[in-house]
Amino acid sequence: MKSAEHPEPLKVRSIFMSDIHLGTRGCQADRLLDFLRHHESDNLFLIGDIVDFWAMSRGIHWTPAQNTVVQKILRAARKGTQVIFVPGNHDEALREYVGITFGDIRLEHDYIHRTADGRRYLLLHGDEYDQVTRYHRWVAVIGDVAYNVLVRINGWLSRARRRLGISGYWSLAGYAKRKVKTAVSFIFDFEDSVIHGARERGVDGVICGHIHWASMREVDGLTYVNCGDWVDSCTAIVEHLDGRLELIEWRGHRSDALRAGRPAAPPTEIPELAENALAAIPDSPTLSAAIPQFLLRRPDAGNSGR
Numbered sequence: 001m002k003s004a005e006h007p008e009p010l011k012v013r014s015i016f017m018s019d020i021h022l023g024t025r026g027c028q029a030d031r032l033l034d035f036l037r038h039h040e041s042d043n044l045f046l047i048g049d050i051v052d053f054w055a056m057s058r059g060i061h062w063t064p065a066q067n068t069v070v071q072k073i074l075r076a077a078r079k080g081t082q083v084i085f086v087p088g089n090h091d092e093a094l095r096e097y098v099g100i101t102f103g104d105i106r107l108e109h110d111y112i113h114r115t116a117d118g119r120r121y122l123l124l125h126g127d128e129y130d131q132v133t134r135y136h137r138w139v140a141v142i143g144d145v146a147y148n149v150l151v152r153i154n155g156w157l158s159r160a161r162r163r164l165g166i167s168g169y170w171s172l173a174g175y176a177k178r179k180v181k182t183a184v185s186f187i188f189d190f191e192d193s194v195i196h197g198a199r200e201r202g203v204d205g206v207i208c209g210h211i212h213w214a215s216m217r218e219v220d221g222l223t224y225v226n227c228g229d230w231v232d233s234c235t236a237i238v239e240h241l242d243g244r245l246e247l248i249e250w251r252g253h254r255s256d257a258l259r260a261g262r263p264a265a266p267p268t269e270i271p272e273l274a275e276n277a278l279a280a281i282p283d284s285p286t287l288s289a290a291i292p293q294f295l296l297r298r299p300d301a302g303n304s305g306r
């Protein structure tokens with residue numbers, strides 16, 4: 001299916017995606033398919049939490065669109081796109097198979113990619129740098145419930161907006177992440193430790209996922225890149241033919257609003273309901289600790305770390 005605006009897909013060198021969470025209700029497979037139809041790449045890097053085995057053990061939500069995503073990836077691999085899959089914590093069962101190639105898709109624990117301009121990027125999911133998932137699983141569980149409620153409310157809001165004829169997609173979880181201080185400091189802690197880990201590996205940059213918070217910025221000469229997710233923010237990273245990386249927030253078309261280093265544009269309107277819901281969150285240490293878990297859809301149920 002090709003739109004009138006974009007009769008041909010954009011040719012890029014690489015696509016980097018994480019946190020698709022196939023098998024869950026939250027997975028925005030339709031948007032992802034639309035993104036994939038508009039982009040064609042030599043390399044496709046799947047950086048963890050692609051299939052949510054953890055959620056699927058509780059109940060599978062598998063749609064035709066999710067099937068098509070899998071078929072599209074397999075077909076790309078067959079037709080010569082290099083597909084590398086770095087498992088995350090929600091698909092960590094696949095970590096047992098690193099180094100093995102399945103249907104033209106190679107599994108790796110982590111991977112170093114050299115861009116067209118010669119820069120070396122370390123690709124990893126990132127859960128091993130998340131202290132909450134690693135050491136405080138009970139907190140992660142509380143946050144998981146909160147996150148799911150928020151994503152569900154967001155679905156209702158989106159439908160209401162469509163019915164009222166308001167265009168565009170507004171992310172409640174994204175709004176919460178920007179507003180809630182503990183969430184913000186959680187993001188910073190995660191980013192700091194990933195950056196620290198990447199420096200020790202001597203690379204020029206790191207591309208990760210896990211926290212559902214897309215980002216691209218320079219930190220003392222090292223490029224920190226996070227792919228975001230396809231549950232809430234619908235973001236991916238592309239490497240253009242010249243090696244330049246771009247963060248894309250997919251809204252059904254290419255937009256210049258979200259480019260290197262610049263944060264997502266703030267929502268133009270903030271539903272009162274969201275404001276009130278957030279104001280109602282009590283200021284208790286337990287709940288404050290749980291709030292960062294808005295970021296972690298269905299945290300690790302099994303062993304954490306590698």
Ligand SMILES: [Mn+2]
Pocket residue numbers: 048049088089090125127209210211
């Ligand atoms: Mn994860």
